[in-house]
Amino acid sequence: xxxxxxxxxxxxxxxxxxxxxxxxxxxxxxxxxxxxxxxxxxxxxxxxxxxxxxxxxxxxxxxxxxxxxxxxxxxxxxxxxxxxxxxxxxxxxxxxxxxxxxxxxxxxxxxxxxxxxxxxxxxxxxxxxxxxxxxxxxxxxxxxxxxxxxxxxxxxxxxxxxxxxxxxxxxxxxxxxxxxxxxxxxxxxxxxxxxxxxxxxxxxxxxxxxxxxxxxxxxxxxxxxxxxxxxxxxxxxxxxxxxxxxxxxxxxxxxxxxxxxxxxxxxxxxxxxxxxxxxxxxxxxxxxxxxxxxxxxxxxxxxxxxxxxxxxxxxxxxxxxxxxxxxxxxxxxxxxxxxxxxxxxxxxxxxxxxxxxxxxxxxxxxxxxxxxxxxxxxxxxxxxxxxxxxxxxxxxxxxxxxxxxxxxxxxxxxxxxxxxxxxxxxxxxxxxxxxxxxxxxxxxxxx
Ligand code: GLU
Numbered sequence: 001x002x003x004x005x006x007x008x009x010x011x012x013x014x015x016x017x018x019x020x021x022x023x024x025x026x027x028x029x030x031x032x033x034x035x036x037x038x039x040x041x042x043x044x045x046x047x048x049x050x051x052x053x054x055x056x057x058x059x060x061x062x063x064x065x066x067x068x069x070x071x072x073x074x075x076x077x078x079x080x081x082x083x084x085x086x087x088x089x090x091x092x093x094x095x096x097x098x099x100x101x102x103x104x105x106x107x108x109x110x111x112x113x114x115x116x117x118x119x120x121x122x123x124x125x126x127x128x129x130x131x132x133x134x135x136x137x138x139x140x141x142x143x144x145x146x147x148x149x150x151x152x153x154x155x156x157x158x159x160x161x162x163x164x165x166x167x168x169x170x171x172x173x174x175x176x177x178x179x180x181x182x183x184x185x186x187x188x189x190x191x192x193x194x195x196x197x198x199x200x201x202x203x204x205x206x207x208x209x210x211x212x213x214x215x216x217x218x219x220x221x222x223x224x225x226x227x228x229x230x231x232x233x234x235x236x237x238x239x240x241x242x243x244x245x246x247x248x249x250x251x252x253x254x255x256x257x258x259x260x261x262x263x264x265x266x267x268x269x270x271x272x273x274x275x276x277x278x279x280x281x282x283x284x285x286x287x288x289x290x291x292x293x294x295x296x297x298x299x300x301x302x303x304x305x306x307x308x309x310x311x312x313x314x315x316x317x318x319x320x321x322x323x324x325x326x327x328x329x330x331x332x333x334x335x336x337x338x339x340x341x342x343x344x345x346x347x348x349x350x351x352x353x354x355x356x357x358x359x360x361x362x363x364x365x366x367x368x369x370x371x372x373x374x375x376x377x378x379x380x381x382x383x384x385x386x387x388x389x390x391x392x393x394x395x396x397x398x399x400x401x402x403x404x405x406x407x408x409x410x411x412x413x414x415x416x417x418x419x420x421x422x423x424x425x426x427x428x429x430x431x432x433x434x435x436x437x438x439x440x441x442x443x444x445x446x447x
Contacts, residue, residue, distance in 0.1 A: 004049060020045035023058045037115045038329065039353055044122065047429030050420055053437050056445070061436070064117055066090040069110065070160040074152050088136035090170055091117035094439050097168055098134030099124060101175025101206075104150075105326075108137035112327070116175075119348055120377070123370040125432035127409040134170050136161070142177045143297075151185050158189040165190075167202035173380050174206040176326065179252070180218070183207045190294045202387035205380035214383035216398035217376075222256025223399070224375015225322060225346045226264065227406035228367050231414070233320070236341050236365065241265030244318040245340070246340070248272050249325030250289065250299050253346040253373065257322050258286040270308065270316045273298035275323065277313035284327075314338055323350035330355040338364070345369035360423060368425040370432060371409050372414040378405045 023045060024031070032038045041062050047296075048058050068088040087110060090098040100120035113135045121133025138157055142150060166173065174183060183204045190208060191200040207213035216223070226240075233239060243266040247254045250273045257266045267283030275298025278284065285304050292302045300307070308316075314337035321338055323329055324346035330338070335355035343366045345351065351366060352358070359366060360372045382398055385391075393401075409431070417427035 019049045019055065020058055023055060023062055025112070026059065027062055029062070033353065035111060036349065037111045037118070040115050040118055040349065043353070043425065044118065044183065044429050044433075047422070047426045050422060050426065051430045051433055051437075053433050056442055057437060060440075061092060061121070064089045064091040065093065065115055066164070067110065067114065068161060068164055070157070072156045072160050074149065074156050074204060076149055077146050084138055084140060084153055084157070085137065086138045086160060087113045087132060088161050088164065088170070088172075089117040090164075091114045091133040091135075092121040093132035093169075094436060094443060096130035096133050096430045097119075097132060098165075098170035099131035099380065100133055100135040100173065101376075102172045102178050102186075102204075103135075103137040103175035104140050104142040104153075104177035104182075105137065106139065106141045107326075108139045113137050113175060115379060116328075116348055121436070122432040123374045124377060124381075125435045126370050126412065127374045127378055127405040128430055128435060129378055129405065131171075131377070131381060134172070135175070136172055137139060137175070137187060150182070153187045155189040158186050159193060162190055162193055165203060166194075167199045167384075171202070171380075171384060172204050173377070174252075176251075180208045180213060183213070184211050189213060199387060202384055205383040206376075206382070212383070212387050214379055214386055214393065214398060215395045216402070217379045217383055218252065219256040219260070220379035220398075220402060221253045221373055221376035222258075222260055222324075223402060224406050225253070225257040225324075225344050225372055225380065226260045227403050228372045228410050229261075229320065229342070229344055231410035232342060232344075232367055236327055238319050238341065239265075242359055243267070243320060244269050244283075245320040245322055246270040246272075246313065246316055246318045248313075248321070248329060248350075249347060251324070252291050253376075254322065254324030255259055255286075255290050255293065257324055257344075258284075259290060261320070261322075262286045266320075269318055270313050271299050271305075272308075272310065272313040272424050274297050277308040277310060278302050278305035279308040279312060279316060280305035284410055311337065320344055322346050325350065328352050330359070332358055333385075336360050338362075340364060342367065345372045348373060356423075356425070366424055367410075368413075368428045371406075371413050373429050374409060375402055375406060378402050383415075411418065 116135035124131040270279040317339040321340040327349040330351040335358035411433040
């Protein structure tokens with residue numbers, strides 16, 4: 001019989017602010033609660049202080065190893081040229097090659113990409129896959145570009161960063177605004193311009209299955225959310241059967257998390273995306289919603305639910321709230337409205353620190369993205385292994401191995417929370433830093 005967890009905030013020691021402040025000072029980093037990178041590095045180094053990560057490793061992790069920024073012209077369909085800005089940030093490669101997605105979004109910025117690269121280092125380490133962390137992006141609105149324009153933008157970006165990536169060095173993947181087709185163009189371009197590189201097509205993961213992608217990669221991040229929930233829900237006396245959830249964002253991650261939640265016997269009561277909110281107290285048919293989104297581009301106008309306001313979406317009473325859209329969407333105002341037991345972060349960094357404090361005061365359990373959204377990169381690792389060994393795994397093998405990495409990662413985080421009496425996000429950073437610290441101890445610092 002599983003025990004029902006008490007709200008844990010009362011027994012949690014507030015993370016101490018100490019040693020790492022001198023690291024931030026030495027690097028000249030100001031304290032700016034509105035800057036996502038500074039916020040994130042502060043939280044990571046707070047965890048580093050608690051678990052005793054040596055100061056020199058804190059210094060190293062506080063900055064990415066490389067920040068690459070490129071500008072490149074692309075011929076548009078109307079005959080004009082446009083100049084695009086692209087980024088690749090390589091945060092750390094002590095554990096293995098840089099790894100992380102490539103996002104196409106109008107708000108892509110250097111700080112954003114730096115934060116996401118840092119989080120990839122942490123994410124790969126929590127679930128113990130042998131990769132470091134990186135992230136890239138192009139500042140553009142993919143919805144406003146034609147397929148041919150997207151292809152030319154992608155190919156030209158690859159040619160700009162090709163000397164700085166590679167199948168054993170830095171391996172991009174899909175993220176917001178990119179998908180399997182983008183990865184196909186990416187891999188093809190890289191292979192065309194890198195004739196001497198063995199396994200050139202392994203330079204990206206998330207490829208279509210026909211091009212060496214892994215079965216199960218498309219649903220992997222959503223599946224990982226469900227695997228993490230399977231460990232955490234019983235602590236709250238919950239099981240999927242009969243549980244309720246809301247999903248913010250119904251793209252690849254939210255769509256799959258919603259469908260798999262329903263498949264396990266739960267109900268999705270409310271969904272919101274860039275087109276609006278919808279609600280159905282009897283449960284939304286997520287497969288039908290998926291088909292509607294594929295056809296129309298968003299959840300608005302879905303006939304199997306009522307339209308709802310943002311206020312109603314956030315305040316709907318559910319067991320699990322799954323943010324699966326962009327960063328920093330759970331603001332304090334929205335956190336105050338939320339009425340759930342668990343937040344399962346399917347997106348990267350969806351919760352603001354101030355929003356998180358409010359959720360913790362309410363006793364809400366947050367499964368942080370570096371664990372909860374690690375399913376995608378885990379199956380990316382399986383894809384890379386299959387490419388490197390010229391082999392093909394079955395869907396069963398992918399699902400079982402993914403479940404093993406996610407379950408072990410979730411237990412690691414739970415154990416650290418109990419051991420250090422810290423919030424679960426801090427416990428997750430500690431789980432990641434333990435691994436990175438051990439690797440650095442063995443490798444030492446060159447020369
Ligand atoms: N973009 C995904 C993430 O943020 C996947 C990265 C990858 O597969 O390398 O985790």
